[in-house]
Amino acid sequence: MNEALIRSLAPSVLGVLVRRGADFAAAEDALQEALIEAFRGWPADPPRDAKGWLTTVAWRKFLDASRAEAARRRREGRADEEPAPGPAPSVDDTLQLYFLCAHPSLTPSSAVALTLRAVGGLTTRQIAQAYLVPEATVAQRISRAKRTVSTARFDRPGDVATVLRVLYLVFNEGYSGDIDLAAEAIRLTRQLAAAIDHPEAAGLLALMLLHHARRAARTAPDGSLVPLAEQDRGRWDTAAIAEGIEILQAALARDRLGEYQAQAAIAALHADARTAAETDWPQIVEWYDELAALTDSPLVRLNRSVAVGEADGPRAGLAALAPLDGSLPRYAAVAAYLHEREGDVATAARLYTEAAAKAANLAERDHLTRQAARLNTRRRR
Structure with missing residues (x-):
């Protein structure tokens, strides 16, 4: 049995222990000890009833720990209630x-x-x-x-x-x-x-699948970031994209829109385009409008300004960006991109440098620094 299977049983076993009267902290400690034994022993001798084995061992661990506590006398009565080994209850907590x-x-x-x-x-x-x-x-x-x-x-x-x-x-x-x-x-x-049965849970799953599908194409062999428009779409996981879109469509059909469904719809439109040039930017703007209405988030409006710049031109994108707070994360990077699109190379280079100084991680900082260097080289020619 592999590690993923053992870990997948953990929550239901923990639920059984809590349902039997163990407090959460003690139950979780006992489960961890049982998992350690499972990792050690199951590869050579896997049990027929994996959940039942984990439940029995974890309960015994809990009882052992309980007896050692100062409140041992109040808890020892549970020792007589230890269930006989066998199939675990089907209730999933x-x-x-x-x-x-x-x-x-x-x-x-x-x-x-x-x-x-x-x-x-x-x-x-x-x-x-x-x-x-x-x-x-x-x-x-x-x-x-x-x-x-x-x-x-x-x-x-x-x-x-x-x-x-x-x-x-x-x-x-x-x-x-x-x-x-x-x-x-x-x-x-x-x-x-x-x-x-919740459409936003489905929406989040769809969003994760659609984003994860592009993971292999997000970095170059040297570890540098590859922007979405420059990614090799042949490296995208088409099976994950198809599953994500199917889950999203079922969630949207229930007409209970939430922020994760709206984000997934935007991701689906990116995934559905065979090339960056074929991206349906006007529809992406519409979804950003929906998302902004749901969240009233300035970060959503920041991302929307990029979509507006692609759909209606960089000047329109800058106009959408203007009302936002310049201290927002990635504001300078978005402004740099839109100014470059409009042809203002000097301003774009300055903003890329500013954005690099504020970058949240090394890969992003290196990418923005290279963008600034590229534009500065162009200006000197």
């Missing part, structure tokens, strides 16, 4: 775990770490490696998060929007170290979309 891990009182970083640990089945070390932070930092986040949610009622309905936001945060971390967080986010979102 995964959905409640999503809501619990996205508790509104948690910080985004804590909610992400707890979701990856409790629902994703990742170890603290794997999460730390993925986010390039010390393992002790992640352990502290998880510990605090577990204390926060330990008193939350397990059967209360959760906020779908918060869960989706946490999963989108995971997806946007992309890939780092040994853990592909984008793929992990897709797996968890697919699981969530199958568990609830």
